Amino acid sequence: MIDYLTFSLTVFTGFFAIMNPIANTPIFLGLVEDLDEVSKKKVAKTGVITAFIIVTAFIVLGKYIFEVFSITIPAFKITGGILIFYVGFEMLMSKKSKVHDPENKQGSDTIAISPLAIPILAGPGTIVTAMNFVSNANFIQSGIVIGIFALMIILTYIAFRLSEVIVKKIGENLIAVIGKIMGLLLAIIGTGMAIDGIKLAFHL
Numbered sequence: 001m002i003d004y005l006t007f008s009l010t011v012f013t014g015f016f017a018i019m020n021p022i023a024n025t026p027i028f029l030g031l032v033e034d035l036d037e038v039s040k041k042k043v044a045k046t047g048v049i050t051a052f053i054i055v056t057a058f059i060v061l062g063k064y065i066f067e068v069f070s071i072t073i074p075a076f077k078i079t080g081g082i083l084i085f086y087v088g089f090e091m092l093m094s095k096k097s098k099v100h101d102p103e104n105k106q107g108s109d110t111i112a113i114s115p116l117a118i119p120i121l122a123g124p125g126t127i128v129t130a131m132n133f134v135s136n137a138n139f140i141q142s143g144i145v146i147g148i149f150a151l152m153i154i155l156t157y158i159a160f161r162l163s164e165v166i167v168k169k170i171g172e173n174l175i176a177v178i179g180k181i182m183g184l185l186l187a188i189i190g191t192g193m194a195i196d197g198i199k200l201a202f203h204l
Contacts, residue, residue: 008144011133015152017186018087018125021159023179026167027120028160031111044160046112051121052153055130059146062131073135074201080128081194084186087125091183094176121156125186132193 032040058065066076133145159166167175198204 004140004144007141008148011145011148012151013185014129014133014189015126015149017182017189018084018129019121019152019156020179020182021152021156022166022170023175023182024120024156025159025163026172026175028116029163029167031116041161043112043116044157047116047121048153048157048160050113050117051126051156052150054118054122055126055149056146058127059130059134059142059149062134065131066135072201074197076135077132077193077197077200079197080132081190081192081197083128083190084125084193085190088183088186088188088190091179091186094180121153129189 028044032043035043065071066073130145130149134142137145
């Protein structure tokens with residue numbers, strides 16, 4: 001029971017760091033600033049549902065994907081760790097990915113799918129994090145991962161709906177600080193994944 005609790009906390013921390021609903025609220029506002037309230041709600045709902053479907057599919061089919069492409073768990077952990085470390089490093093350096101830059105205004109349906117669902121919510125980092133948690137997990141642990149990701153999706157939707165209030169109350173400076181802290185956590189998680197992969201690869 002204690003192991004499952006520890007596993008749950010680890011999964012929650014990983015997903016919260018990579019998705020970071022609070023830090024994503026200014027991005028969401030930038031994407032939907034020209035839309036009315038009904039359209040904003042539609043974009044938020046469609047975006048989070050699409051992200052949930054994509055990541056859950058990778059969680060459920062992850063092991064089969066490994067078999068089809070002959071991907072070993074050590075190789076996945078090392079590569080995934082490097083990728084997650086890179087994402088965290090960019091967050092620490094305050095570098096903004098082009099996919100997060102809402103310069104080109106599009107229709108609400110297009111915005112909801114891309115860039116909101118992919119790659120802001122269900123980007124490579126989120127998918128790699130999810131697949132890492134279930135790479136050698138049992139049925140219960142896989143269920144925990146899906147359940148916690150669903151919780152993160154709900155929290156993200158709430159944050160998007162309250163985005164204007166959050167940005168106004170917290171302020172963009174504090175949100176930027178939170179983003180840096182989440183970036184540090186991601187870098188640490190990525191390093192840990194890579195170390196686990198190296199240990200498995202060399203039977204250390």
